[in-house]
Amino acid sequence: MSGKSGSVVIEFRDVGLYLGGKEITQNVEFNVRKGEFVCVIGASGCGKTTLLRLVSGLYQPTTGSVHVDGKKVDGPSRDVAIVFQDYSRALLPWRTAAGNVSLALEAIGMPRAERADRIHALLGKVGLAQHAAKYPSQLSGGMQQRLQIARSLAQGASILLMDEPFGALDAMTRQSLQDEVLELAADTGATVLFVTHDLEEALYLGDRVVALYSNPGRIARIVDIPLTRPRNQLSTREEPDFLHLRRELFGLMEEIHA
Ligand SMILES: Nc1ncnc2c1ncn2[C@@H]1O[C@H](COP(=O)(O)OP(=O)(O)OP(=O)(O)O)[C@@H](O)[C@H]1O
Ligand SMILES: [Mg+2]
Structure with missing residues (x-):
């Protein structure tokens, strides 16, 4: 078990999706509980972004259904926010940080x-209080990422969908943002569905990791991550459970790619 016993917030019920005549996902079935942090890993093109799009109502399943807070998803909702990897498209360049929030x-x-x-409170929460008057182009990648999170919180979203949000960042920035996101999630009680290529990132962040097969995208394994919280960049990554899970998931991904 994941250790979280809240109500189910996101439900994939036997979800299949065809796009342009191609089967993209098949029999996807899992739940995410309130306040849970679930990571999705898998090869490029296996359908990770597609799963987020299904939750946010940007795609409708061909078979099965996706439910958020018990309601079948039939379009975008304020309760669900996506944090994109591509910051340049996500923020309005002609508005300041404060203006974007x-x-x-x-x-x-x-x-x-x-x-x-x-605005001041939200920017403070993500460590951008001093940068309220700056435009997105004047902010680093990590700061733009945090600004997106502040905007998601402003929107009142209690569900954050994050699509490889740290992929383009250097290792140090990435680690500090990982900790910030964990802290924010804990502070706000947000439910997070987080897509990453990086297996160790998934283990470090998640309560559970959903590993996908490709062509079509389907669940290979769902792994519980029983590591204690708060997590720590040094000690968590040295815990026997972490190393054990890392080996197990690494083996699984190798199998998937073979
Ligand atoms: N609108 C669309 N029409 C047709 N095929 C699509 C469409 N959107 C996505 N696909 C296909 O669906 C599959 C899954 O795409 P998706 O973007 O979800 O993968 P991903 O796991 O997020 O990959 P990456 O790690 O590279 O971001 C891919 O084969 C992609 O080509
Ligand atoms: Mg993707």
Whole structure:
């Protein structure tokens, strides 16, 4: 068991998807519970992004169904936010950091008078309080990533879908953002579905890891990660359980790629 016993928030019920006549996913079935952090790993093209798109309502399953908070997904919802890898497309370049967060607050109809305080609090939460007046082009990749998270929180999303958000970052930035995301998830109680190529990242972050086969995308294994929290970049990665799971998942991925 994952150690989380909250209610089920995301449900994949025997999901199959065809796009352009091609079977993209097949018999995908798993649940994510409230506050759980679930990582999805698998080879390029196996359907990881597709799973996020199904949860966010950007794709409709051909067979089966996806449910969020018990409701069948039939379109985008404010409760679900995607943090993309491609920051350049995700943020409005002509709005400052504060302006980008403001946009989400405007969208939920928050009165102007209340926005400034909320923006300040949200930017503070992701460590960007000092950068409120900067434009996305003036922020580092990691900062743009955090700005996207602040915007997701502003939107009121309790479900964060993260699509290889740290793929393009250097190792040090990546590690500190991993810890920030874990802290944010713990603070906000958000439910996170996190896609990554990086097996160790998945183990470090997740309560569970869903490993996918390719062509079509389907579940190869779901692994519980019983490592204690809060996690620590040095000690967690040295825990016998971590090393054991790393070996097991590495073997599985080799099998999948063979
Ligand atoms: N709109 C579409 N029409 C047809 N095929 C699509 C469409 N979108 C995705 N695919 C195909 O679906 C498969 C899964 O794509 P997806 O983007 O989910 O993979 P991924 O696991 O996220 O890969 P990567 O790790 O490279 O990001 C791929 O074979 C892709 O070519
Ligand atoms: Mg992808």
